Amino acid sequence: MLVLVGVFLRNANLAKVWHVMRTAHPGLVASGVVCLFATYALRAVRWQVMLAPLGRARFGPAFRATVIGFAASFVLPARAGEVLRPWLLARREGFDTAAVFTTIIIERLLDFVTVLVLLAAFLTFFDPGMSAMDPVMFETVKTWGTRAGYAAVVGMLVLIGAAARPTWLLRIVGVVTSWLPARPGAAILRLAGQFTAGLAVVRDPGRLAAALAWSFPLWVVIAVQTWVVSIAVGVELPPTGALLIMAMLVVGVAVPTPGAVGGFHEAYRVAATAFFGADNDHAVGAAIVLHAVGFVPTLVVGGWLMAREGLSLTHLGAEAKRAKNEETRP
DSSP states (O other): OHHHHHHHHTTOOHHHHHHHHHTSOHHHHHHHHHHHHHHHHHHHHHHHHHHTTTOOOOHHHHHHHHHHHHHHHHHSGGGTHHHHHHHHHHHHHOOOHHHHHHHHHHHHHHHHHHHHHHHHHIIIIIOOSGGGTSHHHHHHHHHHHHHHHHHHHHHHHHHHHHHHOHHHHHHHHHHHHTTSOHHHHHHHHHHHHHHHHHTHHHHOHHHHHHHHHHHHHHHHHHHHHHHHHHHHTTOOOOTTHHHHHHHHHHHHHTSOOGGGTTHHHHHHHHHHHHHHOOOHHHHHHHHHHHHHHHHHHHHHHHHHHHHHTTOOHHHHHHHHHHHHHHTTOO
16 A cells, blocks of 8 residues: 555655645535435445345435445455445345345446446547547557456356356356365355345346446446546546546556555546646645545444444454354354
């Protein structure tokens, strides 16, 4: 993380960066915060759609679990929030935790597919001649975006196949685990059974299409948040340009650092300067403010929701470890 932060700040004039941040338009920054919680609401609604084959999930618990999960991922190691989200909702709504966790995997694939479709739409219809600014990087983005698209499609087809023929998946897992000692083999076989139960949404093409449909307004709102905060700190960015920056940020947050610090910031800085000609200090300031817009309100509201649920970060960290251990226990 420290290396990434050093790379991010290596050419920055910190006094100018501070001035850029201090003079950011407060109304636009506030709009970014509104967009943030709109995305959590959209995630909760999409989650309800995905969980419907397992049972009825209420919006309130789904929303609270989502916000708390993202808050936990910001401060706990190993993206613990991805485990805590299904655990919190399963505890409140009476679902099987492993089955709910499967919906998180499907959710990530839907996010990946949606971001790539929006990136493809930008490159096809909205590219304002950016290839002339940094042609090498632009071609790299196009090439890897295409490859990632193929990988996402293959991953989705594998999940659909596993959902359509769960006995085949269990048979394959059974053959593989027959070579293992009894205890871990039984645990893996049990997890495979719970995993196929969570794939119920994929077995219903209409429900899967509905979940994918909800993914597009979700990521459009994320793009709007990126755009308004960029404009707030003086980065001149066309509204559709946020689709490209958003795709770069997805790559940045994939770097496993606490709170996505460093990877998120450098991905924004590179995209803003290379593709939109932003001044480096403005790009650095915008990256810090954009990250803070997502980080600070989530921690504040997430902490408040934790207190209402009688939870703490220490408790959540222990529960995340326990949930992981339970999934490896026969």
